[in-house]
Amino acid sequence: MSQKKTALRSAEWFGTIDKNGFMYRSWMKNRGIADHEFQGKPIIGICNTWSELTPCNAHFRRIAERVKQGILEAGGYPVEFPVFSNGESNLRPTAMLTRNLASMDVEEAIRGNPVDAVVLLAGCDKTTPALLMGAASCDVPAILVSGGPMLNGKHKGKTIGSGTAVWQLHEEVKAGKITIDEFISAERGMSRSEGTCNTMGTASTMACMAEALGVTLPYNAAFPAVDASRYLIAHLSGMRIVDMVWEELKLSKILTRQAFENAIRTNAAIGGSTNAAIHLKAIAGRIGVDLNLDDWTHIGRGTPTLVDLMPSGRFLMEDFCYAGGLPAVLRTLGDADLLPHKEALTANGKTLWDNVKDAENHNQEVIRTLEDPLVNDGGLCILRGNLAPGGAVLKPSAATPHLMQHRGQAVVFEDFDDYKARIADPDLEVDENSVLVLKNCGPRGYPGMAEVGNMGLPPKLLEKGITDMVRISDARMSGTAYGTVVLHTAPETAAGGPIGIIENGDWIELDCANGRLHLDLSDEEIQRRLDARAQQPQPHDNLIAKGGYQSLYLAHVLQADEGCDFDFLVGCRGAEVPRHSH
Template sequence: MTAPEKATSEKATPEKAAGTTSAGATPAEHAAGATGRRSGAWFAAEGRNGFIHRSWMRNQGFGPEVFDGRPVIGIASSWSELTPCNAHLRDVADAVKRGVWEAGGLPLEFPVMSLGETLMRPTTMLFRNLMAMEAEETIRANPLDGVVLLSGCDKTTPALLMAAASVDLPALMVTGGPMLNGKFQGRDLGSGTDVWRLSEEVRAGRMTPAELSEAEGCMSRSRGHCMTMGTASTMACVAEALGMQLPGSAAIPAVDARRFALAQAAGRRAVALVEEDVRPSAVLTREAFENAIRANAALGGSTNAVVHLLALAGRVGVPLDLDDFDRLTTEVPVLVDLMPSGRFLMEDFFYAGGLPAVLRELGALGLLHGDAPTVGGVTVREATGEAPCWNREVIRAADEPFRPAGEGTVVLRGSLCPDGAVLKISAASPHLLRHRGRALVFDRIEDYTAVADDPDLPVDADTVLVIRNAGPRGYPGFPEVGNPPVPKVLLEAGVEDIVRISDARMSGTGYGTCVLHVAPEAAVGGPLSLVRTGDWIELDAAARRLDLDVPADELAARTPAPPTEPKPERGWARLYTEHVMQADRGADLDFLVGRSGDAVPRHSH
């Protein structure tokens, strides 16, 4: 009998008993003597303190038996109607609650900050660390023994993982699942990826605005997050590869009944994690991060995973640096044919076998730490060793990959990015991976978009478009503007891609030859601030180089371009800009690195 099954057989739902527990003891007396759980400091307290904690909870209809020492499981929900990808998480939370009750726990749902990628301005990345900090403090401050993390949209998943890692209470994640495939004019539409493609078709005159309007309702036709291998799907898979999500759960569509069955199982498992005292620090090992990095490469996953994994590693105290993302993936082929790098979508990926099928292939190549634990109570090898693949068009075999080894995300170094930059090879144009061209420089993304359709813009197919002051401090917030549209004059001439370089990020659904996360960023005086229009820039992806071909004495005589945005004077933006680290450090706040634990410094009542 598994731990959750045992708990379910011994403890019933709140209707089982009322008023007393075994041997006639009050619930508080039973809790105080039976478990020593963290929540007992609240619910097993004597006198006035215990009265306050229990009495006010009972206004929700709980009977006294729920304070009998059973594990209290918090359900951290990033539900919000302002976050379309997470707007169904209330239903997911209900399923988690069923599982917690089944296993003999007490589920308590609570809201956390929600970050809606499609609506929030200036960028949700400005608020990832705020969400992580808010969730961390909420978990620590309340009578919780464990927590289930409900997320979906891009930044909500890493933010909640960062929070859980910092508190280090038993925790597991349930992501909300991808939307069903979009359908438009007889073919599949991929969220994000086809937004960029269709909008370019309109700019080039090959599609009408009316057709674009029709596509809006065809693309997002169900609950869930982006169904391409964008950042939301990537981070769901990363959470599973890290061992923080139940095996096989990342790719289940949001509206599939199995998503809710999985959530119920997660509720049961959360109780078991408390009983077994399995904490994130036991799961988020160096081996787990290596598994996640290699899985991301095999998936053709988002470049944003680099930033989020660096930040998460900093929270849990695992040594990880930017070069690990290149070194660990040189032998990893791209196995999954999904947009934006390929043809298919997450619904197809799930039916084909999902992440377990990919991890099995990595294991066959000797590129997986099979002994790494998971929150499911099994090792990665036990969870994936016999995982089937039902569609070899979607998930390729290791000996017949979709793209050869080393064509995921690579790390560049050079005079233009001494602290690194990233480039997603699988989403780039092969003919531009070794390129020399003259720079066309814009200090603000808004300055470029204002002239992108100008027929007299001085560009050609060799131009290197440079966008700066879009890094963590410069914007501020590190926005997804690193894949700006190709100039209209080039689109009309049949040129669909040019080299673009920035200190920004790009959407995981984006594509193109886009060099991103240039560090140090321009706003802190990095070399990007010295580039002038007309300078020669050289990119050599195979050699992992990105260089500004300007004599050193000339560069020394130049004055860095000043930041374009005034320093924020108040609120979160001021705290953020004063403490945010650079992209190669995960863009976390410097004072949030490391675990703080679950102890509450002081208490009242």
């Protein structure tokens, strides 16, 4: 595309013939950059979350090189920069604690540096929302390239999925079905290549969300990390971002209300992670789109789950890719008028429907038809009631159908340490009709809202053959996990929510069909307990006093229904260049 009259943001650094321009160009020239690189070329930042401590993203240096080739070929100049890499697999207590920190890193790196646009390299769970949040706050042209999932896991002749296999095999150890040696033997087989989890966990879900939102090229979400097409997408994305500069195709033109509605419907169709509800809300908040939990009900509910992938189904991301990937799902939805906004604009300049209208489904076992879905209604179930005034979330495609309407007595764990100490106690008063309740694991209570909501069942019930129970918490769970698990209960315990006053033996009613989560106590008794609890010291108060990033987090993090962003980060601040200091 011709350069037209677009004013390059980078020219405010490199385009002036004065002292400041001299210094900016001179310092860049210490690497041997030629004069013509500063003359009318878009400077494209490559925002890289590479880290050897984030195994999902450890191959990103090679992906960045392919992006650079594309940028150079299209007439831009690439500049790669690192940002905080919040990998879920190693980072304690949870990568969710640092998602907002990473987004701040991205935002300030973009705003403070001479870049006209960015290519976002994301993979592990929180890196995708963090990069989109940071870029949205600046509203520059941006395109996201995912790192891709691992190859299918293999163990003793069977296919096993990332994360999902851990939960399954660990329950079998506790039930006495396999030995600890058999459990450990599956480690290498579960992770056979570089890339993110190969299940429809949060990493794959958010890659699909990015594609459905339109901020990637088509077919970006599913190609395995080691497939040559992953590098082709990187190269083409590098080429495309240069044209996006000249077209002034900023994120605000793509991340519209319509794009988020498409993503919500898509999440139901793929059996996506509950974490998407938090991340999409946070991204929407940064770009100025009003999105709330009730949107998941009136947009997502009633949508069949078509993708037969673990943890909800049988297959893995490699199978999904070669069956046709996300475009095949979107075409199926569109043909049935289940894609809310076909006209939504995407990063390649075309509409979402233009990108997928000719996609083919090559395997109807993996991507099922509307006549034979995995689950008839796979939209996230948003629950409200006196137990969750701010809402809670359940994933129907991963739940046991008969438990989605259930009434049982609470077995309460005050925090995760309490749960670990007592869950295996043979004298624990619990049966298969009980409701396990875990407190103090929300955004503030367990700083970062760790993925502990899918509590493992008591061994004495596993030994009886019980494989699922209703579980309620203010925590999250891994997208690779499964079960009839109520999550994100808001307000959380540490914010004075009603979940914090549940006692052993209280009756709880779960009614997914009507979106109801009810604690069977009078309003007067609930208020009495809330007042009594408000007088007690809270565990997180000590963390605030310690200072540091956790203190900032605890003071400013919003609740789960608000996306767990920091209150002072919500909104788009733009990319206005700060004053120079020379």
